[in-house]
Amino acid sequence: MVDQQQLWDVEAAQNYDTPGEAMFSDGVLGPTVEVLAELAEGGPAVEFAIGTGRVAIPLSETGIEVSGIELSHAMIAQLRLKVDEGSIPVTQGDMTTEVVGKNFTLAFLVFNTIANLLTQHDQVECFRNAARHLQTGGRFVIELWVPQLRSLPRGHGGSVEVSNPGYLLVDTYDTLRQQVISHHVRFGPDLADGREARISRTPHRYIWPSELDLMARLAGFELETRWADLDRSAFTAESRSHVSIYRLDTRCA
Incomplete structure (x- = not known):
């Protein structure tokens, strides 16, 4: 829960x-x-x-x-x-x-x-x-x-919904339970070397x-x-x- x-x-x-x-x-x-x-x-x-x-x-x-x-x-x-x-x-x-x-x-x-x-x-x-x-x-x-289930590639359970400077939103789906997890990736200017990236997740029922x-x-x-x-x-x-x-x-x- x-x-x-x-x-x-x-x-x-x-x-x-x-x-x-x-x-x-x-x-x-x-x-x-x-x-x-x-x-x-x-x-x-x-x-x-x-x-x-x-x-x-x-x-x-x-x-x-x-x-x-x-x-x-x-x-x-x-x-x-x-x-x-x-x-x-x-x-x-x-x-x-x-x-x-x-x-x-x-x-x-x-x-x-x-x-x-x-x-x-x-x-x-x-x-x-x-x-x-x-x-x-x-x-x-x-x-x-x-x-946006139509956007899911065959064999994949997720899709990139937003791609902006400093922010990515990736949604992953559980179609059996009608659940989606939104993965919020926020990052600073040092993304290239992997620093300053932060991930948070929010669950939803679509x-x-x-x-x-x-x-x-x-x-x-x-x-x-x-x-x-x-x-x-x-x-x-x-x-x-x-x-x-x-x-x-x-x-x-």
Whole structure:
């Protein structure tokens, strides 16, 4: 069993934010906040796995009341360096069971985080917990990558997903258990002689969009729309990610 507290420890929390870059760039955060504010329709929102407040803080600055659930004490501590409890209340706990209120108009879980739940059971329970928080007709938004099994060479169990200066991401797959391990390799200018390279690993359970839709239906949701990204681009067979928007079915009320 993976110890998520150990995985998302103080060091991980302190190094999580990359202001102005990658997922913290205006090009990513701008569309994300715009979409979530629109979907909240002026009502309160709850973020599952709120982390260091990457999305919650700018969303609250639009006037949306945001609460959060976060398992990692270290991530909450990092968030608290930026905003206080009165601005964004956060409950430490498991997003499959912890309930922080009811009648939210929006619940959201971004940046692949539902895959941190390593069993299908827990992923279904996450949907059910979202339903507990929402008013009838409320929305649950999930941002998730599409498993890239087609990119695996025959006879190989892994693929290079990102190759940037100073960073490599290699994913290895266990297709029998629907598990993937992401190997993050970070290195400095001395890569050629093998120095300054550092490897960390994060486990995930990958989910196909169709499986995600079935999980949603088990919890009383219906798929409202699906995009390739939070920029609202069209989802196609070639999309490497998706944003799925589920609505709590009024017939299940």
